[in-house]
Structure formats: C-alpha cells, structure tokens
Amino acid sequence: MTRIDFDKYESFYSRRTHGMRSSVMRDLMAVIAMPDVISLAGGLPNTESFPARTLDKVMHEVAMKTSAAALQYGPTDGFEETKQNIVKVMAEEKTVVDPNDVIITTGGQQGIDLVTRILVDPGDTIITEAPTYPGAIPSFVSFEANVIQIPLDDDGIRTGLLLAELERLEKAGTRPKFIYIIPNFHNPAGVSLSMERRLEIVEMAKEYELIIIEDNPYGQLRFEGEQLPTLYSLDDNHNVIYLSTFSKIISPGIRLGWMVAPPPLLAKFNLGKQAADLCPSTLAQMIVNQYFKDFRWQDYVEEVIKVYRTRRDAMLAALTEYFPEEASWTHPQGGFYIWATLPEYLDTVDLLALALEEQKVAFVPGSGAWVDGSGANHMRLSFSVASEEQIDEGIKRIGKVIREQMDLYKALQG
Numbered sequence: 062m063t064r065i066d067f068d069k070y071e072s073f074y075s076r077r078t079h080g081m082r083s084s085v086m087r088d089l090m091a092v093i094a095m096p097d098v099i100s101l102a103g104g105l106p107n108t109e110s111f112p113a114r115t116l117d118k119v120m121h122e123v124a125m126k127t128s129a130a131a132l133q134y135g136p137t138d139g140f141e142e143t144k145q146n147i148v149k150v151m152a153e154e155k156t157v158v159d160p161n162d163v164i165i166t167t168g169g170q171q172g173i174d175l176v177t178r179i180l181v182d183p184g185d186t187i188i189t190e191a192p193t194y195p196g197a198i199p200s201f202v203s204f205e206a207n208v209i210q211i212p213l214d215d216d217g218i219r220t221g222l223l224l225a226e227l228e229r230l231e232k233a234g235t236r237p238k239f240i241y242i243i244p245n246f247h248n249p250a251g252v253s254l255s256m257e258r259r260l261e262i263v264e265m266a267k268e269y270e271l272i273i274i275e276d277n278p279y280g281q282l283r284f285e286g287e288q289l290p291t292l293y294s295l296d297d298n299h300n301v302i303y304l305s306t307f308s309k310i311i312s313p314g315i316r317l318g319w320m321v322a323p324p325p326l327l328a329k330f331n332l333g334k335q336a337a338d339l340c341p342s343t344l345a346q347m348i349v350n351q352y353f354k355d356f357r358w359q360d361y362v363e364e365v366i367k368v369y370r371t372r373r374d375a376m377l378a379a380l381t382e383y384f385p386e387e388a389s390w391t392h393p394q395g396g397f398y399i400w401a402t403l404p405e406y407l408d409t410v411d412l413l414a415l416a417l418e419e420q421k422v423a424f425v426p427g428s429g430a431w432v433d434g435s436g437a438n439h440m441r442l443s444f445s446v447a448s449e450e451q452i453d454e455g456i457k458r459i460g461k462v463i464r465e466q467m468d469l470y471k472a473l474q475g
C-alpha cells in the first residue's frame with residue numbers, strides 16, 4: 062500500500078464524512094480471520110453447513126439455462142420472481158405482503174442506508190434501542206442524524222421510556238423521522254420484543270404518526286418459544302417499513318435483502334437505489350430463484366437452526382461455569398447472540414485488548430452499540446460460527462480475563 066504520512070486529502074472531504082466512523086464489527090473482521098484466535102465476535106452465519114452440492118446444482122442450472130439474463134442488468138427494484146419468493150419467506154412469519162410493495166436491496170444493510178438517506182436531513186432525530194445494531198450506527202451518523210437511544214430489557218425496548226421520550230419531543234416541537242427496532246433475537250442484545258410491547262409500539266406509531274423501521278434478519282431463526290407477529294403485520298395504518306435479508310437464511314455472500322414499504326416511500330427508495338447501485342445483482346437473484354424452485358428453502362433453515370441451538374446451549378452452559386457471579390447475560394430463543402453485562406467498573410474495550418493479547422479470544426465490546434460510546438461494561442458474544450469446543454474454551458478464556466481484572470480492581474480499591 063502507498064504510504065502517505067499525513068492526510069493531504071483532508072480539505073477535500075465532505076462535511077458529512079466528519080462524523081463517519083467504522084462499525085466495531087467491521088474493524089474486528091481482520092482479527093476474527095486470524096487462525097489462532099477463537100472468535101466469538103463475528104455475527105457470521107454458519108455457511109459451512111450450506112450443502113456444496115445444492116449450490117453446485119443451482120449455479121449450474123443458472124449458467125446453462127439463463128446465463129445471458131443472469132449476466133445482464135436488471136430492474137432497480139428486483140425481479141418479480143424474487144419478490145414472489147420474498148412473499149413466501151414472509152408468509153412463514155404469518156406476514157402477508159403485496160409483491161408490488163417489495164424492493165430488492167443489496168443486503169439488508171442497504172435498506173438501513175436507503176431509509177436514512179431518503180428520510181433524514183442533518184440534525185433530524187431518530188430513535189433506536191440502546192443497544193442497537195452496531196452496523197446501523199455508521200449509516201445514522203453519516204447522514205448526521207441526532208440519534209436518541211432508549212434502553213431495552215429482556216422484553217425489548219422499554220415502551221414506557223419510549224412514550225415519555227415521544228411526549229418530551231412533541232413538547233419541544235420535534236417529530237422523530239423514524240424509530241428503528243430489531244424485534245427478534247436482537248443484534249446485539251439477543252432479546253425479543255414482547256407481544257404486549259409490539260402492540261404498544263404500533264399504537265404509538267398511529268397516535269404520533271410515526272414511521273417504524275422493523276429490521277428483522279433473524280425472525281426465521283427461532284429455536285424455541287412461540288413465534289410472534291411482525292410489527293408490519295400488526296400495523297393497519299401503513300406506518301411500518303420492513304427490512305430483511307437472505308443473509309441469515311441462505312448466505313450473506315449473495316448480498317440480497319429487501320424492504321417492504323407503502324408505494325410513495327418505495328418510489329423514493331427506488332430513486333435512492335438507482336443512484337446507489339442501479340440494480341441488485343441479477344446473478345444473485347437468479348441463484349436464489351433457482352434455489353427456491355429446486356429445493357425447499359425451509360429445510361436448510363431447519364438444519365442450521367439445530368446447529369445454532371446446540372451452540373447457544375453450549376455457550377449458556379460455559380457462561381454459567383466460567384463467568385463470575387457478578388456477571389449476567391441474556392437467554393436468546395433464537396438468532397446468533399448473547400449479551401453479557403459485567404460490573405460497571407469494567408471496560409470491555411480494555412478487556413478485549415487483554416483477551417486478544419493474553420488469551421487469543423475475541424468478542425464485540427458493548428460500546429459499539431451506542432452512538433455516544435457508552436455501554437462499556439457490556440459485551441456481545443456470538444455463538445453462530447465457533448464450534449461447541451471453541452465456545453467452551455473461548456468463554457473459559459474470557460472468564461479468566463474478567464476475573465483477573467475484577468481481582469485487580471478489588472486489590473486497588475483496598
């Protein structure tokens with residue numbers, strides 16, 4: 062790489078870039094890839110269990126039967142057949158959608174970027190959970206949003222606090238541009254929004270005329286407990302924009318997600334998407350469509366859920382065995398993540414440095430899930446990628462670092 066000692070391009074950067082920052086997870090990708098590190102950091106799906114033969118058959122069919130179209134540009138909002146397949150995926154969560162209300166995106170991440178690009182002017186207020194998806198923060202910050210974070214607990218965002226904030230904002234003459242919610246198996250907190258709170262949020266959106274962004278990449282990955290309705294399906298007032306992705310049910314490598322929104326909003330998202338990338342990958346869409354034609358997509362989801370459930374159990378058992386009793390953690394019924402809370406005096410960024418250097422183990426420090434960098438005594442532990450043995454060993458090593466730091470703190474306190 063060319064070396065330049067100072068940033069001579071400084072004066073060229075747009076004002077928008079000044080607040081831009083990298084997501085902690087992206088920063089950790091290089092570390093995660095190091096062979097001698099046990100990584101409980103990445104929220105990566107377990108692509109190892111996707112059958113190579115299935116991919117081979119699907120790609121062969123696409124190449125032999127539709128190669129010219131697969132290699133061509135396509136419509137900005139995606140192919141009709143892909144939309145029909147999305148309708149089927151959403152039906153699995155008892156959510157009925159009109160395919161005309163769907164737009165295909167480049168991963169679920171583009172949906173977050175597009176809603177922010179289209180709805181937010183610098184200084185506009187948006188509301189998120191605290192913690193929120195660390196990968197959404199760079200989008201919110203780059204469009205210079207004023208982000209207000211409302212704490213969540215085991216039942217999701219605390220609706221009493223949300224309501225109080227909405228009242229406060231209304232008095233101040235501010236209407237938030239949207240409320241960003243991850244209802245199922247939250248990234249990073251692992252919790253799900255209770256039925257009661259789902260109804261409350263939909264009601265609040267109606268009363269205060271608000272837009273809810275429902276980001277639901279993990280809804281299909283339930284290991285136990287009863288499926289809960291999507292906010293989109295509960296809303297009869299067109300207040301919910303729904304985002305999801307094929308990343309966790311097929312593969313993130315195909316980079317296909319989707320948004321569902323009322324037609325006027327969809328038209329604007331379409332314009333934003335034209336500017337961003339002209340169209341989603343036609344090749345990837347053809348692969349997905351062929352896969353849906355030749356295979357029962359739910360079979361793979363059912364298979365992979367078994368792997369994730371076993372690993373979740375392994376992580377919960379290891380936490381009980383190796384973490385100090387001063388720590389607590391969530392018990393997710395699905396998804397990829399457990400969220401651990403440590404004594405307030407511990408900072409998980411410092412802890413990560415020690416864990417990597419001394420124990421060769423990685424996790425995501427909690428502060429990446431807050432716009433203002435608070436939440437330092439939390440950590441996200443992912444059970445989706447590591448084997449059961451690695452999970453046991455990884456948690457043991459993290460537990461050791463935590464105990465050492467607690468002992469040090471206590472010794473210094475006298």
Ligand SMILES: Cc1ncc(COP(=O)(O)O)c(C=O)c1O
Nearest residue numbers: 168169170194248306308313318
């Ligand atoms: C809550 C949430 N939203 C969006 C995304 C991005 O999805 P994709 O990989 O399809 O871009 C992720 C990925 O981890 C996520 O956890």
